[in-house]
Amino acid sequence: MSLPGPTKALWAIALALLASCSGGASPGRVTPDRVTPDRVAPDRVAPVTPEATPSPAGRSGYSYMGAELRALQDDSFANPGMLWVDRGATLWNEAPGGGAQRCADCHGEPSNLAGVAARLPAWSAARSRLENLEMRINVCRTLRQGQDAWPWESEPLLAMTTLVAHQSRGTPLDVRIDGPAAAAFARGQREFERERGQLGLACSDCHSRYAGARLRGDLVSEGMINGFPIYRLTWQTLGSRQRMFRWCNEAVRAEPYPAGHETYLDLELYLAWRARGLPIETPAVRR
């Protein structure tokens, strides 16, 4: 069915209204002073105000969840993300084929990689590019093991990423944004503030300005990325940071970038810096 022009415009306005207002507010851009206290569940989360936000780190998405989900994340047996840690450990000790070395042959125990995930994404001087954990794993896989790179969001790549990031559980995020990474960081920050999609929302609209407010029945978190890869109940499975970016883009009706796109890497660097000081929770459980 093709709608005539004016009807389409009306629909767009109606949709924008639905998405941007939790209550009966007027159209257009929403401002922070319209977050009224009654839209924030007081027993679960305090409204995010400049004074309430600890500096420099923000609040992990963990603190925006109910007690049951926090308990699930903290339970090292029942946390479903641990299934990927297990699978990662199997791959770690498995010979990749063609007489290539196993991960364990060079690195020993996975725990030897503790702290690595906290410093990524990072600039690689050797390859003159910004690299996140998934890319680092695939560098090892292609250069050292002579295998094909694992595709983005594939089960083995998710498992290995989760295993390695899990070794840094408790380590605060600490990425370098100076030197050659500075340009990527600046681009990432612009991306975070850039309005996009049919709804014309920037990442910061929800995750800075409206963190702590409700979007339908859900609490909007600060968008901290210290728990990734996360087991997300919405997905019924585990997903990477990049999958979350794509999901967020689709949620504001913007065309997502393909996996591994430079823009998402820049954004990942900015967000890792934004979550600096927050301990890694991998595998986190989120709604």
Place this chain on the structure above:
Amino acid sequence: MTLSARVRIPQQAQAGEIVEIRTLANHPMETGFRIDTQGDRVPRRLIDRLTCSYAGRRILDAELHPAIAANPYLAFRFVADVSGEIVVTWHEDTGETLEERGFLEVRPA
């Protein structure tokens, strides 16, 4: 993808003690109603039954249905009375099964 699961079976208990078995299956619990990005129907694939026997006795027989989320977690308790083998079995509707075994040693109270 073959079936896999995490399971925690107690190894020791006192007679009369209530012990717990925890299970977490690694499973998509596909209902058969979903359509993938190519427009094809994702085939139905469910764990439809979980059983547990303790010293030769059936102590759990649970039916699972399509509304149960992926990676189903089930925990259950029972009274330890005699030493014996514990067998936990997941049954998939494709006919595939997965078995995990443990031995519970029961000391007199």
